[in-house]
Amino acid sequence: MKADALGRQGEAMAEAYLCAQGMRTLARRYRGGDGELDLVMEDGKQGVFVEVKASGRGAAGEGMCRVTPAKQRRIIHAASAFLLEREWMERSARFDVVEITAAGLRHVPCAFEAGAWD
Numbered sequence: 001m002k003a004d005a006l007g008r009q010g011e012a013m014a015e016a017y018l019c020a021q022g023m024r025t026l027a028r029r030y031r032g033g034d035g036e037l038d039l040v041m042e043d044g045k046q047g048v049f050v051e052v053k054a055s056g057r058g059a060a061g062e063g064m065c066r067v068t069p070a071k072q073r074r075i076i077h078a079a080s081a082f083l084l085e086r087e088w089m090e091r092s093a094r095f096d097v098v099e100i101t102a103a104g105l106r107h108v109p110c111a112f113e114a115g116a117w118d
Contacts (some may be wrong), residue, residue: 010054032081035074063099
């Protein structure tokens with residue numbers, strides 16, 4: 001499977017999982033600032049910016065390792081653009097990672113904080 005197709009499939013799996021947990025989808029593949037957000041979800045009143053890392057192989061934790069400080073900065077910039085567009089700067093938000101590997105799907109809430117890299 002090509003990387004883009006695997007990525008889209010992983011995003012669809014992550015979205016289905018998060019919706020089953022009670023979250024609501026606000027946006028898919030949002031581009032803003034100098035980054036992209038795979039999924040923007042709402043968990044109650046909290047905005048959730050989700051990075052999805054899908055691999056047909058690998059062990060648990062490998063996806064998290066691929067969310068480098070540089071990648072985190074780009075996600076934070078895109079999230080800021082998303083919040084500014086909607087005038088939601090006072091809204092609570094968090095950054096989650098969903099990794100999909102041979103070990104299965106793993107959701108990591110609050111995987112990193114904006115204050116660390118913005």
